[in-house]
Every structure is written in C-alpha cells, then in structure tokens.
Amino acid sequence: MEVIRLPSKMQSWALDQRAHGFTLAVVPTMGYLHEGHRSLMRIARRRAGRVIVTIFVNPTQFGPNEDFERYPRDWERDRAICEAEGVDVVFAPDVGDMYAPDHSVWVEETRLSRGLCGAYRPGHFRGVATVVLKLFHLTQPHVAVFGEKDAQQLRIIRRMVRDLNLPIEIVPGPTVREPDGLAMSSRNAYLSPDERRQAAGLWKALQAVQARFAQGERRAAALIETVRMELARTAPSAVPQYIELVDDETLEPIEQIRDRPALLALAVFLGTTRLIDHIVLSP
Amino acid sequence: MEVIRLPSKMQSWALDQRAHGFTLAVVPTMGYLHEGHRSLMRIARRRAGRVIVTIFVNPTQFGPNEDFERYPRDWERDRAICEAEGVDVVFAPDVGDMYAPDHSVWVEETRLSRGLCGAYRPGHFRGVATVVLKLFHLTQPHVAVFGEKDAQQLRIIRRMVRDLNLPIEIVPGPTVREPDGLAMSSRNAYLSPDERRQAAGLWKALQAVQARFAQGERRAAALIETVRMELARTAPSAVPQYIELVDDETLEPIEQIRDRPALLALAVFLGTTRLIDHIVLSP
Numbered sequence: 001m002e003v004i005r006l007p008s009k010m011q012s013w014a015l016d017q018r019a020h021g022f023t024l025a026v027v028p029t030m031g032y033l034h035e036g037h038r039s040l041m042r043i044a045r046r047r048a049g050r051v052i053v054t055i056f057v058n059p060t061q062f063g064p065n066e067d068f069e070r071y072p073r074d075w076e077r078d079r080a081i082c083e084a085e086g087v088d089v090v091f092a093p094d095v096g097d098m099y100a101p102d103h104s105v106w107v108e109e110t111r112l113s114r115g116l117c118g119a120y121r122p123g124h125f126r127g128v129a130t131v132v133l134k135l136f137h138l139t140q141p142h143v144a145v146f147g148e149k150d151a152q153q154l155r156i157i158r159r160m161v162r163d164l165n166l167p168i169e170i171v172p173g174p175t176v177r178e179p180d181g182l183a184m185s186s187r188n189a190y191l192s193p194d195e196r197r198q199a200a201g202l203w204k205a206l207q208a209v210q211a212r213f214a215q216g217e218r219r220a221a222a223l224i225e226t227v228r229m230e231l232a233r234t235a236p237s238a239v240p241q242y243i244e245l246v247d248d249e250t251l252e253p254i255e256q257i258r259d260r261p262a263l264l265a266l267a268v269f270l271g272t273t274r275l276i277d278h279i280v281l282s283p
Numbered sequence: 284m285e286v287i288r289l290p291s292k293m294q295s296w297a298l299d300q301r302a303h304g305f306t307l308a309v310v311p312t313m314g315y316l317h318e319g320h321r322s323l324m325r326i327a328r329r330r331a332g333r334v335i336v337t338i339f340v341n342p343t344q345f346g347p348n349e350d351f352e353r354y355p356r357d358w359e360r361d362r363a364i365c366e367a368e369g370v371d372v373v374f375a376p377d378v379g380d381m382y383a384p385d386h387s388v389w390v391e392e393t394r395l396s397r398g399l400c401g402a403y404r405p406g407h408f409r410g411v412a413t414v415v416l417k418l419f420h421l422t423q424p425h426v427a428v429f430g431e432k433d434a435q436q437l438r439i440i441r442r443m444v445r446d447l448n449l450p451i452e453i454v455p456g457p458t459v460r461e462p463d464g465l466a467m468s469s470r471n472a473y474l475s476p477d478e479r480r481q482a483a484g485l486w487k488a489l490q491a492v493q494a495r496f497a498q499g500e501r502r503a504a505a506l507i508e509t510v511r512m513e514l515a516r517t518a519p520s521a522v523p524q525y526i527e528l529v530d531d532e533t534l535e536p537i538e539q540i541r542d543r544p545a546l547l548a549l550a551v552f553l554g555t556t557r558l559i560d561h562i563v564l565s566p
Contacts, residue, residue, distance in 0.1 A: 011450055021302070102533075104394035105412070105446035111387035129388070130447075137448040163388035164413075165420040167294055250385070 001082060002089045007098065007138050010091045014052070014140035022049040026141040028132060031055040031092075032072040032186035033081045036176040040145040041085040043173050047143045053082050054135050055092040060099070061127030072189045091139060098134065106130050107164075109156045112251045116152045116265050117276065120241055128153055129160050136168060144168050149175040149183050151265055151278045155251060175277075177203065183277050190273040194237075199270055201235030206279040209264055213281045218257045220245040223264060223281075231268065241267040241274065248280055257283055284365060285372045290381065290421050293374045297335070297423035305332040309424035311415060314338040314375075315355040315469035316364045319459040323428040324368040326456050330426045336365050337418050338375040343382070344410030355472045374422060381417065389413050390447075392439045395534045399435045399548050400559065403524055411436055412443050419451060427451050432458040432466050434548055434561045438534065458560075460486065466560050473556040477520075482553055484518030489562040492547055496564045501540040503528040506547060506564075514551065524550040524557065531563055540566055 004010045017024060025048030027040045037053075044051045055078055062068035075092070082090045107129035112118075118125050136144065146154050158170050176184045181203030182196075191199055208230045209223050217223060227243045246253050248261040265278035287293045300307060308331030310323045320336075327334045338361055345351035358375070365373045389409050395401075396408035419427065429437050441453050459467045464486030465479075474482055491513045492506050500506060510526045529536050531544035548561035 007448055011448065015450060018301075019304070100445065102394065103446050104392055105443045106391045106393060107447075108389045108391050109387055110389065111385065134446075134448045137450065140450075160388045162383065163386050163417075164390075165290055165294065165417045167298060167420065167423075 001079075001087055003079065004089055004091050005093055005097070007093055010052075010089070010093070010138045011140070013089065014138065017050050018140055023143070024048055024050045024052060024139065024141045025143040025145060026052045026054060026135065026139040027145045028054045028056075028135050030057045030071065030186065031078050032074055032189070033078045034176075034184045034186065036147055036149065036173070036184035038081060038085055039176050040147060040173040041082070041087060043171055044143065044145045045086055047145075047171065048141075050088045051086070052089045052091055052139045052141065053087045054139065055090060056098065056131065056135070058098075058127060058131040059095055060130060061124050063121055063123065066121070067187075067190075072186055091135075098131070107133050107160060109159055112152065112156050112159055115246060115251055115253065116242065116244060117267060118152065120267065125153070125156050129156060132157055133160065133164070133166075136166060141168055143171055145171045145173050147175065148172045149185070149277070151263060151276075151280075152251065155249075181207070183275075185275065187273055187275065191270060195270040195273065198235035198237055199275060201231055201233075201238060202266065202268060202275060202277045204234045205230035205266075206264065206277060210279055210281070213257070218283075220253070220255050220257075227264070227266060235268070235270070238268040238270055241269060257281055259283060284362075284370055286362065287372055287374050288376055288380070290376055293335075293372070293376070293421045294423070296372065297421070300333050301423055306426070307331055307333045307335060307422065307424045308426040308428060309335045309337060309418065309422040310428045311337045311339075311418050313340045313354065313469065314361045315357055315472070316361045317459075317467045317469065319430055319432065319456075319467035321364060321368055322459050323430060323456040324365070324370060326454055327426065327428045328369055330428075330454065331424075333371045334369070335372045335374055335422045335424065336370045337422065338373060339381065339414065339418070341381075341410060341414040342378055343413060344407050346404055346406065349404070350470075350473075355469055374418075381414070390416050390443060392442055395435065395439050395442055398529065398534055398536065399525065399527060400550060401435065403550065408436070408439050412439060415440055416443065416447070416449075419449060424451055426454055428454045428456050430458065431455045432468070432561075433559070434546060434563075435534065438532075464490070466558075468558065470556055470558065474553060478553040478556065481518035481520055482558060484514055484516075484521060485549065485551060485558060485560045487517045488513035488549075489547065489560060493562055493564070496540070501566075503536070503538050503540075510547070510549060518551070518553070521551040521553055524552060540564055542566060 025044035113125035180200035205227045243266040248263045261282040308327035390412035463483035488510045526549040531546045544565040
C-alpha cells in the first residue's frame with residue numbers, strides 16, 4: 001500500500017493508472033475509520049482494480065463553532081485498516097497543500113443544500129462539494145463510494161456529478177450500525193457512556209416510524225411526532241435540531257407521503273455531540 | 284470532422300481517445316467564429332493530437348437584460364471554419380441537454396470576479412466558470428485554449444483550474460485585431476458603420492496608455508485619464524462602463540504601478556454594443 005501526501009503526486013499516479021487501463025475507485029473519508037468505512041472500501045474493492053482511500057479532515061466544511069480542531073484523528077490505526085482492506089493508495093494531504101492561501105473557487109449546490117443539515121450548518125455543503133470535486137480531480141476515479149448515512153451529502157454529490165457532467169459512478173454504501181442500532185460515525189467517540197446508551201434511541205425512533213408507516217401512516221406531522229415521542233422515551237437527554245420529512249429526491253418538505261419515496265431525517269444533540277440519522281420511506 | 288450534439292457522446296468519445304493515448308485540446312467558444320477563434324484552433328492543433336471546438340451560447344452567463352437571444356449565430360459558417368482548421372470534433376450541444384430543468388450546482392469564483400466586468404454583470408462569471416467546468420468534464424482535455432482578450436475570464440479560469448485541481452493546462456491565445464486595432468469579437472457584428480469606425484478608438488486609447496507608461500507614468504489616475512481623453516477624441520459616442528487599473532494577478536484596484544504587472548482594462552458602450560479591451564503594463 002502506498003501513502004501519498006502531495007496532491008500533484010496523487011493526480012499523476014491516478015492518471016498513470018488510468019492510462020494503463022485500470023479502473024479506479026475512491027472512498028473519500030475524514031479518517032478515524034470504522035466498520036462503516038471498511039464496508040465502503042470492500043464495495044470499492046469489488047468495483048475497481050485500484051482502490052484509493054482519501055483521509056482529509058476538510059476545514060472548509062466545518063463552521064467556526066464546529067469541531068474541526070477536536071475531530072478525532074488516528075493516523076496509525078487508519079493506515080492499518082486501509083492496509084488490511086487491501087487498499088492500494090491512501091491519499092492524506094496536508095491542508096496547506098489542498099487550499100492555497102488565496103483559494104477562491106467554490107462549488108455551490110443551491111437547492112438540495114437549503115434544508116435539513118444545510119439550514120443549520122451554513123457553508124457546510126459548499127465545503128463538502130468543493131473538497132469532493134477537488135478529490136475527484138486528484139484521484140480521477142471511475143467509481144466513488146459514499147456512505148448512505150450522510151443522506152443529504154450523498155444526494156448533493158449525486159447532483160453535482162450530474163450537473164457538472166462528471167464521468168463518475170456514485171455508489172452508495174449502506175449504513176453500518178452498532179448492535180444496538182446506532183449508526184457508525186467517527187463522532188460517536190465524543191459520547192459519554194450515558195450519552196452512548198441514549199444514542200441508540202435515534203434508531204429506535206426511526207424504527208418506530210417505519211412501523212407506523214408500514215401500518216399506513218402517511219402524514220408528516222404524525223410520523224414526526226412518533227420520532228419525538230420515542231426519542232423522549234429512549235433518549236431523554238437528546239435535543240433535536242431538526243426532525244423532518246422531505247421528498248427523497250428534491251429534499252423539499254412534504255406534508256404527506258404520496259407516490260414518491262420520502263426521507264425522514266433528523267439531527268439531535270446529545271450533550272455537545274451532534275448525531276444524524278434517517279430512514280427512507282418508500283410507498 | 285465529426286459533429287457531436289449529445290454530452291454523453293462527447294464524453295465517451297473523449298474518454299476513448301484518452302484511453303488510446305491521444306492528447307486532447309479543447310477550444311471553448313460561443314460560435315460566430317472569427318480570426319481570433321481560428322488562431323486559438325491553430326494553437327490547439329500544435330499542442331494536441333485531437334482538437335475539439337465547443338460551440339455553445341451559454342444562457343447562464345448572460346444577464347436578464349443582456350444579448351443572449353440576439354447573440355449572433357451562423358452554424359454553417361462555423362462548421363466550415365472548424366473543418367478548414369483541421370478540427371477533429373465540433374461539440375455543439377443543445378441548451379436542454381446541458382442544463383437539467385432542476386440544475387442546481389454552480390462554480391463560484393469569489394475574488395477575481397468581484398471587480399471589472401464582474402461588478403457590472405452579476406452572475407456572469409458564475410455562468411462562465413460553471414459551463415467551462417462542464418465542458419472540461421465532457422471533453423476531458425489535456426490542454427484548453429482561451430483568448431487573452433477576455434482578460435478577467437482567463438484569470439478566473441486559471442484560478443478555477445488551480446483551486447479545483449484540474450489536470451488541464453490553460454494556454455492563452457493572443458488577441459487578434461482588425462487592421463485598425465479593434466479586438467476581434469463576435470459582438471463587433473452589432474456595430475453600425477459609424478460605431479465600427481469609433482470602436483478603433485479603444486485600442487488607440489490603450490496604445491496611448493502604453494506610451495505614457497513607457498515614458499514613466501505609473502499613477503492609476505493619470506493612466507486612466509489618458510484613456511478618457513483619447514476615447515473622447517477618437518470615439519466621442521463611446522460611453523465607458525469602467526476604466527480601471529488593477530493588479531494583474533489579484534485584480535484588486537491599484538493606485539500606482541510598482542513592482543508587479545498591472546492590467547488596464549475597460550468596457551465601453553457604443554450604442555447598445557458593449558466592447559471590452561485591455562493592456563498589461565509590466566514594470
């Protein structure tokens with residue numbers, strides 16, 4: 001396994017592999033890798049002759065009061081995980097090599113980014129779209145694998161690929177959960193033992209919604225109320241930032257599920273830790 | 284010479300040529316081709332085994348009160364010119380194939396686009412950067428040739444290539460001028476015979492600035508006043524939109540030329556026709 005730090009070196013390696021006829025897959029990550037990332041690497045491994053994992057805690061997607069500085073990092077462990085998953089290249093650039101001091105070009109998605117997390121994290125998806133496009137140009141992939149857990153991000157990246165005509169197939173990887181249902185996330189490391197226990201309530205609440213939907217409930221208000229009640233019961237310390245029902249494609253809020261899939265998404269704080277999860281409800 | 288209309292077909296052609304080891308050059312244009320475009324095609328021809336010319340009047344770079352509808356078009360003539368210049372592929376997509384009805388991803392350059400034309404054409408460079416990036420993804424060039432005439436555009440595209448890590452060399456093509464000095468532009472076709480005569484005054488004014496600079500003048504106010512006086516003399520109907528002296532790299536206004544190249548740029552209206560020109564002053 002090769003570790004590449006310099007963007008220019010990453011790009012020439014990728015272009016060279018392409019010129020030799022290899023199919024390239026990339027798994028963009030912020031490191032502190034867990035089972036969820038490993039599952040994305042395995043999907044990538046099945047899809048391509050060369051697998052690149054990028055590890056980059058991207059400052060431009062963090063707000064000024066967010067957790068960029070304290071975001072967990074463990075380079076040696078990440079490296080060992082990539083090696084164990086048969087990754088060909090880990091691309092782990094320095095911030096200063098990714099952003100010039102006078103960096104001034106940004107990718108803005110103007111519709112899907114408005115609501116949900118975008119409403120509470122101004123600039124977040126601009127930072128995500130920009131860095132993902134940069135990483136795409138640097139790693140020249142045929143295939144890119146993203147976790148379904150970051151539902152809004154996945155939809156925005158797909159939209160970017162469509163609208164900017166990128167010749168890249170976006171492959172979603174199913175959310176990997178802890179035994180109690182908590183979606184795997186590097187940020188789970190922030191949770192105290194009590195918060196960690198309560199965190200399982202997010203998934204319990206979403207399962208309760210799934211059950212009500214299966215029984216025929218289609219009204220947003222009722223489905224959202226189910227989440228609130230379940231959360232209050234199973235995660236009493238959880239402070240919801242949002243709980244919303246939106247169209248799965250446009251991400252516009254809907255009052256009622258009719259003939260199109262809907263996304264029930266939520267973000268909650270447990271202490272200072274912000275957790276997100278979602279469920280897709282397909283009529 | 285092949286004419287391609289569909290974006291998907293353009294991209295698969297380009298990727299296929301790349302896979303076969305060819306070097307690709309692209310010349311993005313809005314058509315109504317003139318000697319300036321031909322000189323760019325010749326530069327492209329010298330640099331690559333395959334030359335692509337794109338012809339696309341991009342609606343997203345025109346303001347609501349600008350000349351998108353009446354922008355001159357002459358497909359048969361353009362096609363003949365490309366053929367004569369030994370172009371391999373003309374890519375001339377339909378607007379509806381380039382922009383989905385719910386298109387929502389834009390490339391924003393936030394520094395270099397603020398002043399000069401950007402100040403008077405809000406959204407213009409967003410449209411330019413977005414369509415150029417789309418065309419880059421569709422034509423997969425190693426080299427892209429842009430006219431120096433659109434000085435701000437050229438600098439923004441170079442910045443985009445740097446900040447988004449595109450593996451593309453941007454090659455500038457010198458401005459081609461009519462015998463009387465008027466920079467070639469498809470928009471010159473709008474000019475009445477009298478306006479056309481006066482239009483030569485732009486270049487005369489810039490030459491007068493060059494002469495004063497050669498004599499040692501370094502103050503913005505004096506150089507700009509030279510342009511105003513020369514324009515008043517040689518193009519009395521011309522209404523300047525802006526005449527500015529800026530740093531050639533940052534495009535920030537400067538009061539005095541010191542140790543870095545400066546750009547003296549102007550936009551003037553002759554009747555309803557907006558013309559731009561510039562000169563680089565290198566100490």
